[in-house]
Amino acid sequence: MAVIGVIMAVPALISFYVLWVISMLLRPLFILSVGLLLWNFPSTVLKFKQVVNTLAYMFFTNDKKYKKLPEVDMEDFKKHERKTIIFVRHGESCWNDTFNAGERKKVDFIKGFIPGLILAAGTEVYLGLTGRVDSWFYDSPLSEYGIDQIEILAKFLKKPGATTSEQKDLAILNGTSSTSSVLISSNLRRAISTVAIGFRSRLAQNPTQKIVIHPSLQEISRNPDTLSITPVGKQVEASWIEKSNYPHVAGVLQEQCDMKYHIGNKSMSSNGGEKLRGAKLRAGNTIITVVIRRSAVALV
Template structure:
């Protein structure tokens, strides 16, 4: 019996290799047929792979001086109410991140989940789905879709909120004096569309679009942080999105501020600053922004000048946090930005 358990890993390895060897020829044959039958899709997938390697090897997105900044003093010349909405769990998160799973469940499920992800990515390739990917611009998982719906159910349709929470809810749901913006990554767009769908329930979308912003793109070199949507192109719903997302994206996504992927030689700080500048150029007092955990945490680390949980922990998947962003004119007539620490308010789910 003991000898059986000693040899069990070798038996498993043998049969695994035997299965892979058996599948190798049909795998290669199908791949070749896919390339020859749809070369445009194959070239597009090849481009995504090359861009992934380029960002993995050369991206400087996290490289900037992160020393504690000195709080800007001077005259406050403007203020805006901002609501950050973090996307729900993505397929990338489901594959590579522990999340709220136990260590045991994550470790035991990692290899099967990775094999599933690779197999699905290969299926998308051979089927000619050039605008779809599990890894690149990773969309919402089934759990992520549920988290997005929880925004609608537990916040937007909640009748038992505090006065401040109710005011923030109205900002999310009413077009008057507010605008919705989102990262150019599909999971952020889908989370906004699902969670705040009551905002567009009366077909107000033609004059109330979601503005897609490259400056909100996640701060990371990983392929899930790269946008699959071409510059100024049409946002395509992912296969994992609810059915209504296809028509929603066509009607309600405005890409005039989507300039394609973030530059390889740029960094996250430049996009944080660009967002602040854009916010104060908008002719509204309130901005709802769909985005990502590292971007949001970096934002608070840069513009929040008192010790706060927002600087240390991420907004959880499907979380909403509001705050006041101030524009300051310093004594040297320079423009700087700061978050009013007393205004930071958890609206849904919070930090973790």
């Protein structure tokens, strides 16, 4: 009977010691975490604001509440000057990697969802504790997979073009055409980085050229990945992924982004209809009319 009693007590003893070890480890980790948060107090405050903004926009924003826009009057439309706009979709972001299947099979996405979510949350905590003004979720940057996608775009732009029409378009995209063109991006990091990486040859050959950043291109959504992390009057900061693996991006973001139209994040009272109605920009003798829902680049 005594032996049976000892055997039955083993699970309880193991559980006790496991919990004791965990508590002993958690205490210093908790103290260290609090110390890091206080040491990086400005970043801690910013991270807290991001959390508050995320919750506020998810529940109270009017971004997706707007009336259907009126049909375009084609007769009136014909009277206006015509411009060509080439749209380029941004690469996959960290948010996309976490919550969207993308090119993955649904089974693979489902199996990897929880591990991916743990990785995302862990990275977010790490960025917060180390005092970095960065985020996996908020204004989600290009993921490594997204950057690989944009590398394919950069290689495509170097191709000669199979037809006369393709050659003409590629010349415009590369900035080597006699037709003037402007690079324009939303104020979200994944879009701006798409331009910086995909069009790096053009930007390197024309160091005075700027990527025009405009809030009318900011994505219409309640999600935190569509909220801009860049304050008014500040240049865009490269993400931790770009700083580690693509250092040239930081230079483009700091030196070749025109932020004069950037007014910060979209307001709670604004809505997507205001963006869709369009905003006019002047760049030399070129007028760019922004009338899109989501985009990375428009060349006019």
